[in-house]
Amino acid sequence: DAKTTQPPSMDCAEGRAANLPCNHSTISGNEYVYWYRQIHSQGPQYIIHGLKNNETNEMASLIITEDRKSSTLILPHATLRDTAVYYCIVRVAGGQAGTALIFGKGTTLSVSS
Amino acid sequence: GAVVSQHPSRVICKSGTSVKIECRSLDFQATTMFWYRQFPKQSLMLMATSNEGSKATYEQGVEKDKFLINHASLTLSTLTVTSAHPEDSSFYICSARVPANYGYTFGSGTRLTVV
Numbered sequence: 001d002a003k004t005t006q007p008p009s010m011d012c013a014e015g016r017a018a019n020l021p022c023n024h025s026t027i028s029g030n031e032y033v034y035w036y037r038q039i040h041s042q043g044p045q046y047i048i049h050g051l052k053n054n055e056t057n058e059m060a061s062l063i064i065t066e067d068r069k070s071s072t073l074i075l076p077h078a079t080l081r082d083t084a085v086y087y088c089i090v091r092v093a094g095g096q097a098g099t100a101l102i103f104g105k106g107t108t109l110s111v112s113s
Numbered sequence: 114g115a116v117v118s119q120h121p122s123r124v125i126c127k128s129g130t131s132v133k134i135e136c137r138s139l140d141f142q143a144t145t146m147f148w149y150r151q152f153p154k155q156s157l158m159l160m161a162t163s164n165e166g167s168k169a170t171y172e173q174g175v176e177k178d179k180f181l182i183n184h185a186s187l188t189l190s191t192l193t194v195t196s197a198h199p200e201d202s203s204f205y206i207c208s209a210r211v212p213a214n215y216g217y218t219f220g221s222g223t224r225l226t227v228v
Binding site: 041045099105 | 117119147149156157159162204206207208216217218219220221222224
């Protein structure tokens with residue numbers, strides 16, 4: 001799986017958009033970008049994933065650059081409950097059968113009122 | 114959606130005793146489950162991969178005799194921390210791959226404190 005680089009921390013005001021960047025310059029053509037988040041003392045939660053087109057769901061939007069070397073997770077209207085560690089993970093869709101997700105250090109997003 | 118139920122959520126045990134953590138897939142069959150450990154302010158570290166009906170595969174540096182993993186059915190995997198010591202105090206999380214969409218779902222975690 002390709003390596004990812006994320007800023008260690010970010011701050012966001014409640015109600016504003018939170019834009020979390022991720023660099024994955026060595027991504028391969030068949031690798032997807034996945035985003036998970038972990039709220040304190042809970043298990044990770046799936047947010048969104050994409051290959052090359054921008055994706056949107058009820059939680060967030062994922063913007064992937066045309067060269068696919070970086071992406072941005074967008075929480076359009078951040079709330080206090082969005083305070084969490086956000087992980088960007090790159091891997092082949094489904095991965096190799098029986099392989100686990102490997103987590104980097106992620107970005108700690110702090111949303112304040 | 115696919116749910117993995119993990120119990121207990123919190124446990125305190127005395128040094129030298131054993132603790133069992135259970136993870137159940139509620140609405141899907143989990144051929145493979147993964148166990149992670151997370152120390153404060155650190156990321157999740159993969160401990161082992163358990164496959165139904167076979168021996169678990171442990172990551173380098175994880176003592177298989179200390180962290181016993183059983184995956185006897187397609188819906189249940191257990192992690193037993195044997196002869197626990199204070200340094201085993203950590204947040205333990207299980208995960209399973211969801212066959213329907215190749216995604217991964219996670220348990221809510223178990224906070225183990227060894228005193």
